[in-house]
Amino acid sequence: MALNGSEKRPVRVADCSGANADPGEFMLYQAQNGPVDAITGDYLAEINLASNAEAFRAGKHPGYEPTALDGLKLTLPLINEKRIKVVINGGALNPKGLALEVQKICQEKGYDLNVAYVVGDDLMDRIDGILSADKGLVPHLDEVNPNVKLAKNTNDFLGNPNKPIVSANAYLGARAIKKGLDEGADIILCGRVADASPVIGIAQWWHQWSETDFDQLAGALVAGHLIECSAYATGANFSGFEKYPTEELMDIGLPIAEIHANGDCVLTKHPALNGFVTLDTIRCQLVYEIQGDHYLNSDVKADLSKITMKEIGKDRVYVSGVKGLPPPATTKLAVFYKGGYQCECLMSATGTPQSIEKKYDIYELQIKTYLKRNKLIDDFDILDFQRQVFLIGQPEVNPRSQIRGTTQCRIFAQAEKKETLYSLLRAQMYNGMQHYSGAHGSMDFRTALPKEFLAFYPGIIGQDQLEEGVHILEKNATAENLSVKKFSSGHVSVTEPLGRRHTYEPTNPVDLKTFGETAFRPLGDIALARSGDKGANVNIGLFVHTDEEYDWLRSLLTSAKMKDLMGDDWKPEYYVERVEFPGLKAVHFVVYGPLGRGISSTALLDGLGKGFADYIRSRYVDIPVKFLASES
Known part of the structure; x- marks a missing residue:
């Protein structure tokens, strides 16, 4: 749809963070290197809130992300001067606290900025009632699919005093953000809003879309997804990196989305900053951490099946074809609880591949025999010897140094009780002088000692159970004299199952x-890809560049072929979903189960699933020679 004269120009939204590690100067760079109307930032991974929850309640952590405050401190002069709107989720557990810190700076510097914070996501004070004994557990996010088998112990924390809940946050949508902007807020600090919600809220406010303008809202949802991961849209985490000079991958600038009145968007960046925006980088980001051809948010469901992209200039990619549908009546509820204790240690072995396999056979048998003899092995939730097909490193033939002929075996264990894991240490000590030839390790027992871990339960909660709203601080508000204007954002009125x-x-x-x-040849010789974690699951999208290559790729990559490419990593209890994106020349899979109970407790070394795409691209397949010739 072309813009007509009565429609407002596109809103230019710049991302400043994809994780809490992104430094504050990224916000400053986005404000000072070119025109932007708004800045958004995603500072929260699923573990952030939980890892700081107890420290916050004990007064040992501010509750918000310090890097978010750093960015605001650096950028407030330009935000005030250029009248840039800011919406970030760096408020984490304490958006009010972050808002008061920003308000204090505005008062001291004389900035004419209205500061607000979103409320309603933190359900910790209500979670016992929500998960009461008579109501039971809220449904798991993956339970809608009967083919999915949940990880061991997924549901056993309810009513278990040894596994107390430490945080419970609902994923909010854009309604409170839009309401705050409608009421004059300049800076809105959020807690656990969905990653793309700040972008949706800004675009909805800018273009004054209604809550049923689903096509436009879905377009903004996609725009938000494309810029929410920091430099992932501008050259970072990019499987096609080898074709670019190393210097272009240093100090990468973050992306900008120009969102049109019809919901279409252009992805770009400031010309003065490093990095690049291409059809490939944007396709990689689109297929990152999605759950198929429908992408969910509390405000809208985006149908991606007909999405298209095209390059319209240097560092400019136009995205269209997104269809909007009503959102579900539910939203995600992220519950973290103390899952027990875990430990890991590394043993090393040097020699030929045949001798190394035998050495690790001896080691594993010694440990398991001790634990079985003492009737301890059944107390472990996980006891994983990651060796042989999981071998970390492959010894060279006729190595030129010892390290190049050495491998490592990673032992990962979890149990509800700390004492169980100490028995693993005792088993190693018992066999300490009966070891295989040349046994050695890091001699660092910090990771081998039991430590608490947090487990993740992604539930579903009705949106009508939430009390979502926005509080705008009065100009004279302080922590001691909290004066705010409170606005409810109501509930979504049109939904579908x-x-x-x-x-x-x-x-x-x-x-x-x-x-x-x-x-x-390796599949990566012809296909680019990206993968990531979605709770217990790993997703991957792979794509090529011509229509003929796409006919080959989609014909090759069946669900059975994906299982085959996973090799020994595939397990019978996993489940695969597969869809196609013809407008992107992409095939997308979700593999349910590999991450167990999620990043905070998975036994996998690649707990975020980011390396899965590169593993699949490294697998050999029969590639048409004519495609390889055109690629080279």
Whole structure:
């Protein structure tokens, strides 16, 4: 849809953070290197809130993310001068506290800025009632699919005094943000809003969309998803990095979304900053951490099945074709609880591949025999010897140094009781002088000693159970004299059932023999990809560059082929969903189960699932020679 004369120009929204580690100067860079109307930032991963929750309640942590405050301190002069709107979720557990800190600076410096904070996501004071014994556990996010098998102990924390809940936050939408902007707020500090909600709220306020302008809201949801991960849209975490000079990957500038009145957007960046915005970087980000062809938010459901992208200039990619649908009546409820204790340690072995495998056979048998003899092995929730097919490192043949002929075996264990894990240490000590030839390790027992870990339960809660709103501080408000204007954002009025996610095999598959002569090469020689974690699951999207390559890719990549490519990592209890994005020449998969109970407690070394795409791209397949010639 073309813009007409009565429609407002696109709103220019700049991202300043994709995680709490992103430093404050990124916000400053976005404000000073070119025109922007608004700045958003995503400072929260699923573990942030929980890891700081107890320290915050004990008065040992401010509750908000310090890097968010750093950015505001640096940027407030320009925010005030250029009248830039700011909406970030750096308020974390304490958005009011962050708002008061910002208000204090504004008062001291004389900045004419209205500061607000969003309320309603933190349900810790209500969670016992929500999860009361008579009501039971709220549904798990993946329970809608009967094919998905939840990880061991997923549901056992309810009513368990040894596994207390430490945080419970609902994922809020954009309604409170838009309400705050409508009421004159300049800076809005949020807690656990959905990652793209700040962008949706700004675009909805700027263009004054109604809550049922679903196509436009869905377009803004996609725009928010594309810029929410910091430099991931401008060259970072990019599987096509090898074609670019190393210098271009240093000090990467963060992305900007120009969101049109119809919901279409252009992805770009400030020309003065490093990095690059291409069709490939934006496709990579689009397929990152999604759950198929429908992307959910509390305000809208985005149908991505017909999404298209095209480059319209240097560092400019136009995104369109997103269809909007009513949101579900529910939203995600992130519950973290003390899951017990875990430890890990590394043992090393040097030698030929055959001898190393035998050495680790001896080591694993010694440990398990001791634990079985003492009737302790069943007390472990996880006891994982990551060796052989999980071997960390591959010894060279005729190595030129000892380290190049050495491998490591990672032992990962979890149990409800600390004492159980100490028995693993005792087992190692018992066999300490009966070790395999040349046994050695890091001699660092800090990771081998039991430590508490947090487990994650992604539940579903009705949006009508939330009390979402925004509080705008009066200009004279202080912590001692809290004077605020309170606004409720109400509840979503039009919804549709959540439903099962789509999954299907190749549409009109092409006989692979028709593509001609092939070479047995890594899939990454022809396809780019990105992967990431979604709770217990890992997603991956792979794409190519021509229509013929896409016919080959989608015909090759069946669900069975993905299982085959996973090799020994595939387990029968996992489940795969598959969809296609023809407008992106992409095939997308969700693999349910590999991360167990999520990043905070998974046994996998790649707990965020980011390396999964590079692993799949490293797997060898029969690639048509003509495609390889065009790539080179």
